[in-house]
Amino acid sequence: MSANAHSVVEPSAGAKLAASVLVILYACVALIPLLWIGLTSIKSPPDSIAYPPKVVPFVHFTPTAEGFCNLFTTRSRQTPDYIAGLPPSTGGCDEVARSRNMVVVGASNYVPRFVNSLIIAFGSTALSIVLGTAAAYAFSRFRVPLKDDLMFFILSTRMMPPIAVAIPVFLMYRELGLSDTRLGMILLYTSVNVSLAVWLLKGFIDEIPREYEEAAMIDGYTRLQAFWKVVLPQATTGIVATAIFCLIFAWNEYAFAVLLTSGAAQTAPPFIPIIIGEGGQDWPAVAAGTALFLLPILVFTVLLRKHLLRGITFGAVRK
């Protein structure tokens, strides 16, 4: 029942220390790009491309919200005379823009793109989990004809890179009117993720003894009720782990998003590089967009990390 029952030999203090040092070193290396994104997002455009690089805030450069302002607004360049003739600035981003001889003319598309990303990623994750759990349960518990072949077929859908079918998908989506729609993207990401979900979840559900459902069915419940009340609560770990994997894929996906979305359903990944093109290479704005883009996955993963850890080590540690 406890992890102790399965642990091998408690590692020595020295080994633990060495492991900690290694992990910390690796984390430092791995975190440098993230740190750089964070730093760049609070630099001014000239500071962001200065050489030698400016590293320490308040010492080498003065932090500014300009990157975030540029991310969230669209601006137009004006003559200093025109700007001087305007009513006093309302402060904030307006002030920042005027200092660069620009005026804010409206909100950028970042927020709607970000919302698209949220809807599409969470929508496709939810759908993948629902379909994947149902299929995994059926494969795990029932005598499905050609079960092994079907499972292999589901796996085989992942054997080539999804982008290899980009052209057929593009043509198909155009015919079906799914191009540049959120529904289309949800279906697409679901079709990619559902195979992963079925395989992962089948593993988790296989680990739950059938006796639990049988006990529930003898105790007066239908199979569906037994599934809801007994199987699902025990599959939470697996479901959460699978959901995080699905979410990360759908959240980060770039190629299909570029190909199939351009406006209404465009997600954040294809939008962020577009910022580069608008009025020079605005690295702080790109960094700001990227930093914000990283947050939802970070929050989701941190909130569910307990489940994720147990999920990743499943099979190794038995309950």
Add this chain to the structure above:
Amino acid sequence: MAEIRVENLLKQFGSFTAVRDTSFTVQDGDFFCLLGPSGCGKTTTLRMVAGLELPSSGSIRLDGEDVTFKRARERDIAMVFQLFALYPHMNVRRNIAFPLVSVGTPKPEIRRRVEEAARMLRIEHLLDKPVSGLSGGDRQRVALGRALVRQPKAFMMDEPLGALDAEFRHIMCGELRAMHDRLKATTVYVTHDQLEAMSMANVIAVMNGGVVEQLGSPQDIYDRPASIFVAEFIGSPAMNLLRFEGAVEPNASELGLGGVPVAIPASREGRASGPLALGVRPEHVALVSEGGIRGKVVGTEYLGTTQIVTVGTAYGAVKARVSSAQTLSPDELVGLQLRSAKLSLFAGDTGKVIRSTLHEAPHAASRHRKTMNSPHAPGAAHV
């Protein structure tokens, strides 16, 4: 409480036949044991009665009502699983209440009945604990509580003590039997452990290869095994089988074993010449210095008041249970004297017993109902 009548049950999984032509009746209030080695079909039979598997053919009646193809939840049968199947995400109270919740029992009623069940099993102090921290015995009690809380027509138990350590199994055996006596609940109990079956059941069905080999009281099964399989499966050490070639006349009351005459219960059937096996329990073998079937002492196992002596004979090794006071040295030549009234004779080819007056003893066919909470059946007392 109910009577369970199983008729000509057949269960096939693909080309594999798990249970073949199995019929038996569990009378109201019986503690009925399905006993057999693993893979003999006992669990499959139990699962068909519980409604977890559907039979390929045959019928199951519960109190006269045909439930063969009814769903498990419609049968009003409770089951205790080998690994208990306590829902790990619920505490003890919710586990026990689970069957009551399904039928929409009002909350105060649930509370009362759960507490009543817990009191009966002496687990009241555990009610609000999570099941994950419980000991094996407490898990067992919670599983029992969940089974008995809704007062079902019958209890199914699938090796419920299999996951417990030996010492605790012994205690739970007594508790289970005591609970059965108190509730008078029809119980079908699956086990591969003959000691459990002998000590708890009042009727045992010995299964082998998907077939019921013998159905009877523990005494029946121990004293009058219906086949070589039962003879070898029951008892520890098992019944000795002296195999030889010969013929049996109807009404024969003596056999010649290599020239040594052996008196047997008068046979009721005859057999033409062929392989035969004479079955004798170790406790019915006496070792004498003169006469009898000659053999050489191969080894002894000291068991306290008794010892098991293995004697090599022309018919194979024979084990005798004799008093520890008797001193025997290895390689000593001894004679085996068999207690005639207790001998069984089997046909070597079919494995079936050849019927004799042994099977006409006054209590041979009756079904003994135990009324005391006896921890041991008489036959198993020395094991």
